Amino acid sequence: MSDVSESFEIPKREAEPWRLLVGRMLHHKGVMIGGLILVVVVLAAVFAPFITQYDPLQQSLSGRLQPPFWMERGSADHVLGTDHLGRDYLARLLYGARVSLLIGFTTALISGSIGTFLGVLAGYFGGRTDSVVMFLVTVKLSIPTILVALAVVQLVGGSLQIVILVLGLLLWHQFAVVTRATTMQIRGMDYITAAETVGCSTFRILLTEVLPNVLNQIIVVLTLTMASAILIEAALSFLGVGVQPPTPSWGIMIAEGKQHLFFKPWLVMIPGVALLVVVLAINLLGDGMRDVTAPEKR
């Protein structure tokens, strides 16, 4: 009898998957650095009114083109100086972060919904559905994104909503490709077959069995799409065909500063560096999340 009790060892409890995931995230440099920068930027954008007392639209004819504090004649009144209309540059930068983040996030959500819907359908049903979706992806890839975005936004009239809508409709292909591939992989898994055998409706299987299992990939693509949406919005606004002035957008700030590139280069440098840092942070986070969520691919 004593032999039997010895052979029954209580198996060590395996840590829950999400705990492992969080643990890996905490040890990944890219995720931590990118995430940290992003959190700081989001906080700065949300609490902009508490960081600066200036209104980003408030002009001041007497205080135009003041340099930032670290330069000669710079003052602590306007930490990053003022633009050609005397508007406080820090205030415009902070409120501009709101525009960039809002466009990046909502665009990624819209295109994520479209792409995931198509990708999961294609991966689950295969066959003709798959061919149609893949054809749509090929067509989408063949459309020159910036050109069509510029043309449609200009013709309809530039505004925050239009930019979000147009970019949302133009950036879904990566979601479709990635969710399709993952859905195909899990399509033959036992738990899907089990759900089918039990008689779950297709809708329910897609929603409760498939979707949670492609969520990791969706989050990765979500971050990378957010970065490209922010870059494209800035380019559109830089070309004067996007969010319209006087809304503070980093692209508009760079375009307005361009006239003063020769003598006041900081007008171009400050919003550009902000743009670079935010996109870099999001990409670091996205690339890192890919490493962390797909440990078998490392």
Place this chain on the structure above:
Amino acid sequence: MLKFLIRRILLAISVAVCVSILTFGLLHIATDPAIAIAGEDASAEEIQSLRIAYGFDRPLYVQYADWLSKAVRGDLGVSPYFGLEVRSLIADRLPITIKLGSLSIIFALVLGIPLGVIAAIYPNTLIDRLSLSVAVFGQAIPNFWFGLLLIYVMSVQLRLLPASGTEGIQSFIMPMIVLGTNAVPAIMRLTRTGMLEVLGSDYIRTAWAKGMLPRQVYVKHALRNAVVPVVSVAAIQAAHMLGGSIVVEAVFALHGLGSLAYESILRSDIPTMQAIIILFSSFFIIFSALSDIANAYIDPRIRIL
């Protein structure tokens, strides 16, 4: 192979037709082309007469069929803003953009492939990290801002290169760097993973065992095999560069196709816009079809489509 070829070409044609229907519809739904030509403050009669004169009163599918039947014969219509044939406008501007695009893709290959090779030969070293961070930066830097940065450093501070214009090859150096940088990350990463994969294979071990020189192993055996997917990605990147040329040509005041597209967009010049969109997407469709066909020629396994 012939069957594959026919199927791939049919796919390319149907994609091109779909793109043209989509963009034609999109542009005509987004605005009333008659108002776009007449201007915001034209009277209702003026707009109505323009509508009839240009045929905008017909159903959209008739207008599309009309446009398509002319377009396949090379007639892209007349630009209402420039008052010239769209075909001759494009022919005028095409050489500058082709020159810019080819210089940029060469720049991207010359920078991206060696970076990828070096990173793969010395994986997880400082050199590897450095080239990876080049790729990360190349991906994140806004190209219009990068252009302004270069202008500030090279033209304003160092006075080495002209800030704008198309005189001589110097004017193309900065636009080439900016546009090429967009493609460097993809090329570099792909070369690196390709090389890493090949370097771990048996025939490379055999080559080492035979006592071949490192240079011969890396270049003759490894790179030749690793570079195949890079070529197809480079073809696609080259097509993408046409889209990027809008922004880059605007920054450097180059008068190529990109700036023609930009001008036509600002003036709501729909025939020109439509033609350039179709031209850019045709480049993409043709390049990706060519690279697929080239890959299928090299690797018969791909032919089963």
